Amino acid sequence: xxxxxxxxxxxxxxxxxxxxxxxxxxxxxxxxxxxxxxxxxxxxxxxxxxxxxxxxxxxxxxxxxxxxxxxxxxxxxxxxxxxxxxxxxxxxxxxxxxxxxxxxxxxxxxxxxxxxxxxxxxxxxxxxxxxxxxxxxxxxxxxxxxxxxxxxxxxxxxxxxxxxxxxxxxxxxxxxxxxxxxxxxxxxxxxxxxxxxxxxxxxxxxxxxxxxxxxxxxxxxxxxxxxxxxxxxxxxxxxxxxxxxxxxxxxxxxxxxxxxxxxxxxxxxxxxxxxxxxxxxxxxxxxxxxxxxxxxxxxxxxxxxxxxxxxxxxxxxxxxxxxxxxxxxxxxxx
Amino acid sequence: xxxxxxxxxxxxxxxxxxxxxxxxxxxxxxxxxxxxxxxxxxxxxxxxxxxxxxxxxxxxxxxxxxxxxxxxxxxxxxxxxxxxxxxxxxxxxxxxxxxxxxxxxxxxxxxxxxxxxxxxxxxxxxxxxxxxxxxxxxxxxxxxxxxxxxxxxxxxxxxxxxxxxxxxxxxxxxxxxxxxxxxxxxxxxxxxxxxxxxxxxxxxxxxxxxxxxxxxxxxxxxxxxxxxxxxxxxxxxxxxxxxxxxxxxxxxxxxxxxxxxxxxxxxxxxxxxxxxxxxxxxxxxxxxxxxxxxxxxxxxxxxxxxxxxxxxxxxxxxxxxxxxxxxxxxxxxx
Numbered sequence: 314x315x316x317x318x319x320x321x322x323x324x325x326x327x328x329x330x331x332x333x334x335x336x337x338x339x340x341x342x343x344x345x346x347x348x349x350x351x352x353x354x355x356x357x358x359x360x361x362x363x364x365x366x367x368x369x370x371x372x373x374x375x376x377x378x379x380x381x382x383x384x385x386x387x388x389x390x391x392x393x394x395x396x397x398x399x400x401x402x403x404x405x406x407x408x409x410x411x412x413x414x415x416x417x418x419x420x421x422x423x424x425x426x427x428x429x430x431x432x433x434x435x436x437x438x439x440x441x442x443x444x445x446x447x448x449x450x451x452x453x454x455x456x457x458x459x460x461x462x463x464x465x466x467x468x469x470x471x472x473x474x475x476x477x478x479x480x481x482x483x484x485x486x487x488x489x490x491x492x493x494x495x496x497x498x499x500x501x502x503x504x505x506x507x508x509x510x511x512x513x514x515x516x517x518x519x520x521x522x523x524x525x526x527x528x529x530x531x532x533x534x535x536x537x538x539x540x541x542x543x544x545x546x547x548x549x550x551x552x553x554x555x556x557x558x559x560x561x562x563x564x565x566x567x568x569x570x571x572x573x574x575x576x577x578x579x580x581x582x583x584x585x586x587x588x589x590x591x592x593x594x595x596x597x598x599x600x601x602x603x604x605x606x607x608x609x610x611x612x613x614x615x616x617x618x619x620x621x622x623x624x625x626x627x628x629x630x631x632x633x634x635x636x637x638x639x640x641x642x643x644x645x646x647x
Numbered sequence: 648x649x650x651x652x653x654x655x656x657x658x659x660x661x662x663x664x665x666x667x668x669x670x671x672x673x674x675x676x677x678x679x680x681x682x683x684x685x686x687x688x689x690x691x692x693x694x695x696x697x698x699x700x701x702x703x704x705x706x707x708x709x710x711x712x713x714x715x716x717x718x719x720x721x722x723x724x725x726x727x728x729x730x731x732x733x734x735x736x737x738x739x740x741x742x743x744x745x746x747x748x749x750x751x752x753x754x755x756x757x758x759x760x761x762x763x764x765x766x767x768x769x770x771x772x773x774x775x776x777x778x779x780x781x782x783x784x785x786x787x788x789x790x791x792x793x794x795x796x797x798x799x800x801x802x803x804x805x806x807x808x809x810x811x812x813x814x815x816x817x818x819x820x821x822x823x824x825x826x827x828x829x830x831x832x833x834x835x836x837x838x839x840x841x842x843x844x845x846x847x848x849x850x851x852x853x854x855x856x857x858x859x860x861x862x863x864x865x866x867x868x869x870x871x872x873x874x875x876x877x878x879x880x881x882x883x884x885x886x887x888x889x890x891x892x893x894x895x896x897x898x899x900x901x902x903x904x905x906x907x908x909x910x911x912x913x914x915x916x917x918x919x920x921x922x923x924x925x926x927x928x929x930x931x932x933x934x935x936x937x938x939x940x941x942x943x944x945x946x947x948x949x950x951x952x953x954x955x956x957x958x959x960x961x962x963x964x965x966x967x968x969x970x971x972x973x974x975x976x977x978x979x980x981x
Contacts, residue, residue, distance in 0.1 A: 376848070376854065453896060497856070499856075506897070506900060510900045514710070520710065521899065521900030521901050522831070522833075522856070522857070522898060522899045522900060522901070523856070524900065528897055531893055531896055531897075532889075532893070533889035533890075533892045533893055533915055533919075534889075539922055540892065540915060540918040540919045540922050542892060542893065542896055542919075549884075549897075550883075555866075555867035555868075556867075558867045558874065558876060559865055559866070559867055559876065562787060562865055562876055563840070563862055563865075563883075564856060564898060565855065565856045566840060566844045566855030566856060566858065567855050567856070581867055581874060584874040585867075585874045585876075588873055588874050
């Protein structure tokens with residue numbers, strides 16, 4: 314008599330299926346696995362529950378669920394120097410043979426000699442001027458290729474890995490979690506859009522049109538009968554500090570309900586977000602893990618967190634400790 | 648014996664369900680009902696089928712299905728003057744009491760007297776200068792309210808209806824059809840983003856962040872302890888003609904595969920779109936229906952279609968006749 318066997322088998326499969334289904338649902342219901350239980354994680358989840366609860370007083374329709382993220386120091390690392398800065402310096406060195414006049418330029422001399430004291434004395438302006446010249450003159454397509462090549466072939470001095478490996482796993486989870494709850498997620502960075510767009514979609518799930526950043530002028534022209542855009546040696550827009558709310562207004566056209574930053578350059582973006590009516594989330598990532606990443610705040614040249622720290626404390630914004638709130642920083646960690 | 652009845656009943660419901668399902672599918676499969684059968688409609692549908700056919704040689708992944716639309720004259724009417732121009736002129740008149748110096752300004756005098764000959768002689772520059780001043784100084788929130796109020800209370804001189812009624816039904820259907828096929832749809836307009844965003848989502852299904860346009864400078868400042876953005880009397884960016892591909896690059900960061908315009912101001916956007924690799928769609932709306940709308944092209948001051956017309960003919964772009972390709976122009980038509 315063979316009939317009971319299939320029945321037992323099918324029961325077993327049914328049970329297995331049910332168990333798998335429960336496990337899968339449970340996994341989907343535990344958001345932010347790289348975040349330790351604690352005040353930061355709870356505050357994020359409570360905020361999302363509040364604005365997505367249709368019957369609650371804090372409900373926000375999906376059309377208005379806009380979340381903005383700084384990039385350098387918030388979504389990926391920024392030490393010992395903004396990665397885009399490292400790229401642009403390499404561009405300055407590569408362009409030097411075409412610019413004999415730079416030989417007598419004090420900023421160029423200091424750069425080549427890696428003379429930090431001289432650079433500090435000169436300030437950023439003459440260095441930026443060199444960068445803007447070195448990063449112009451080509452078509453936007455050629456520039457895009459240069460960026461992709463650089464990212465594919467460069468490694469971070471401390472981690473000995475490609476820069477695009479240095480995105481923060483907990484923030485990637487946060488981006489996904491927000492989108493799963495009907496948010497539209499934007500990068501709002503002091504860095505240039507060109508430098509982020511080639512990898513932001515893969516790294517963060519953020520398409521090019523949701524990347525807001527600084528912009529160099531580009532010019533339309535016909536070249537050999539083909540329409541091209543050429544990079545001009547002029548800054549069009551600096552999306553940093555008070556520029557960030559301007560960038561958000563120009564590009565997004567709505568006040569975000571959630572903002573994420575890590576430095577004084579994000580202060581005004583956080584202020585504008587927090588000042589809106591209804592429930593808001595303002596969050597600062599604090600770099601306090603010298604072992605797994607870097608530790609810096611009030612006195613750092615890069616990613617200085619001073620005024621925004623005071624405001625966060627005064628306004629009760631969430632301050633995330635990378636050391637204690639995150640059980641994992643990078644995706645490559647075991 | 649009652650058993651056959653439920654079976655018959657369930658059969659009947661099943662048939663009814665199947666019939667409904669077929670009818671619903673058929674309705675969903677007849678796109679663009681306001682478009683007459685013909686070369687324009689066929690070309691659009693063939694293009695969409697080609698780029699969405701996963702097994703075809705022209706397949707484009709959804710990430711790259713970007714479509715850009717001019718607004719004035721392409722998605723809504725633009726005669727006798729760009730509607731935003733009418734609004735800004737009203738702003739100039741409203742601001743006059745605060746600007747006694749305008750009394751001796753020739754452009755202002757010509758405007759008040761509606762002296763078309765004098766205005767023609769002066770050119771647009773002095774008029775624009777007045778407009779920029781009249782449309783600055785307030786917060787962006789106050790400006791937004793002024794625009795909404797004006798749109799709610801103004802009527803088109805010919806149609807005696809609110810300006811927002813003058814959107815083109817066939818183009819609304821086209822936007823929906825493209826989105827239903829995985830496209831992301833953007834407005835790329837010479838008009839300002841502020842003027843379009845308040846109504847574009849309802850009219851076109853296009854959210855504020857997908858509206859690309861001209862920009863006046865705005866400045867972040869703290870006012871009575873609150874962060875606000877104030878409008879500055881300076882143009883930041885003109886998204887017209889050669890500015891359109893620049894606006895697309897800055898804001899979208901990808902080359903569109905489909906572009907829709909109606910005038911020489913759209914030429915460069917159409918050129919850049921058409922010059923990409925793979926299958927592309929470039930389409931021009933031709934205003935040739937003086938009865939239902941307006942008829943104008945090569946010699947019009949507003950929406951001049953001259954160089955773009957020649958290029959469309961030379962490059963075999965689609966030229967839509969509003970008169971013969973559209974069986975309905977506005978949604979309010981019976």
